[in-house]
Amino acid sequence: MILSGLVEGRGKLRLYLYSCAWIDQKDPAVGGTLMHEMSLVEAILESLEEMQKKNNWKRITRVTLNIGKMRQVIPEVMEFAYKTAISGTTLDGSELEIRSLDMRFVCSSCSMEWGEDEMSFVCPFCSSTEVSMIQGMELEINTLEVEEND
């Protein structure tokens, strides 16, 4: 099966062999990043830009994030990535606050709750598997502090 086509834009798509194609994502600014905190920061900045336009805010001065401990995000790396990414942009000078949320589990069979020390989806009290994680999986923009246009 022969594939054809050369697509320019965010990376190039090339013919490689008769039955495969190849996407070469050379531009690091569009996502080929070294750590996933930077990917997340880029996504946040895109969202903030859109929100700022839509709401006609003068400036965003503070961003708070809720990040659950299961999400494998290192807050210090995130803060560093944010500071680096906003430099020279309209967000320069804005603060990033990360609310790091502990893992919390609850068993719907016996209603007991527990934390990361006993990280388990099998209830350590009654061995039921009717367990859900009520906190610790969040990865969201919580609030923004904004300056409005007068």
Added chain:
Amino acid sequence: MTKVVEIRESVMAADEAIASRIRAICSEKGILMINLIGSPGSGKTTVLEATVRNTDLRYAVIEGDVATTRDADRIAALNIPVVQINTHGGCHLEANLVARAFEEIPLDELDIIVVENVGNLVCPVEFDLGEDRKIAVNSVPEGSDKPLKYPHLFHKAGAVLLTKTDLLPYIAFDLELFEKDVKNLNPHVPLVKMVATEGKGIEEWEGILRSWLEEKRKK
């Protein structure tokens, strides 16, 4: 004048929207999509080779690597449609890349799309590609402590493939502990022991894929 605005929106809302569209396309076409996640060298490509050869199921593969087309070459040699994505430093695939790869795949003639993610136990699990199931690939030489070290992946996995089990006699791998830790994170997940180079465990694995595909097409 400053004010505080409540947002409560996912950090990855834009990419998640793309993942939703991918999911919708696969649902419409009745295609099962799986996302293979595991360390470099865990055996993902070898499992994939064993999975796609000698079967009547129709596959396409999306390969994610930092560099080279070596993995795509291996799959192309089996006459399976394959797209290679090179991230040049990116440690994981994202939905926007997979969406572009979809443009090169014959979606009307497929049963299963397999995305082989960049070798990494951490970042890939954070990014929804639109798949039906994430698959955790863990090899015996990596050791039995990986589930608790990488709980997000093992919790989210639709199946855990323990590869290179022929090395169990030679490596200090505590199988009982591994199975217990996996069960604690994901009580009902199927755990398939494999020696992919010899085809061991592949039949069981194909059975799981077929049941997921059947379940999906019933909906």
